[in-house]
Amino acid sequence: MLNLLIRVQLPDRPGALGAVASRIGSVGADVVSIDILQRSGGIVVDELGVVLAGDHLVKLLRDEILEVDGVTVESMRPVEGPLPDRYAELLDVATDLFKHAPSGGLLEQLVLRVRRSLSATYVAVLRTEGATVVASEGALPDHGELVALASRAAAPGSDPAGRDHLAVGTDADPAAAQAPVSAAVAMVHSGLVLVVGRTDPVLRTRELQWISIIAELADHGWLEPA
Secondary structure, three states: OEEEEEEEEEEOOOOHHHHHHHHHHHOOOEEEEEEEEEEEOOEEEEEEEEEEOOHHHHHHHHHHHHOOOOOEEEEEEEOOOOOOOHHHHHHHHHHHHHHHHHHOOHHHHHHHHHHHHHOOOEEEEEEOOOOOEEEEEEOOOOHHHHHHHHHHHOOOOOOOOOOOOOOOOOOOOOOOOOOOEEEEEEEOOOOEEEEEEEOOOOOOHHHHHHHHHHHHHHHHHOOOOO
């Protein structure tokens, strides 16, 4: 059996998702989870957790989904182990962060868990003052790009609750071309900024909200090492 995360863009109209599910079922696959990642401009971006009999059926499954009028496939990603449960994962990450807070290892755990949960290209935490990287996972972009993202998140007038998302590309338009996307969230109490980048698939609204929640939790739980 093969577990897949299939991200689709479909028209925001009654029956569209049902038609996609029907096509998935036509190849003997089973939809076991649905996440609505974004809705705007008459387009919905959904991520479907699908169990398929084997990888030999992946192309057929994709072709069947594309038979639904107005539907495009943004990505199809195999998943090792069980398909993710975003709500349970959020609680698990939050619990893990607070377990590491007293030991001073929270920031290292933060970048590790965020990168793993989002399959991100990189995750970094920067100190607002001095723009130095204090924790990171993955291959970071040019330091100047990181500093620019962090500076925008920490600029006066940004959301003090830590929900200022900075996306490169087309987050407002789900139907727009794919492009690398980064998000930066200010951790105002600790004077830090969390920066996340992922090349494909692009970060969507619900994922940006997830990043904000995790950053805010880490912001309140982090202790400056002695």
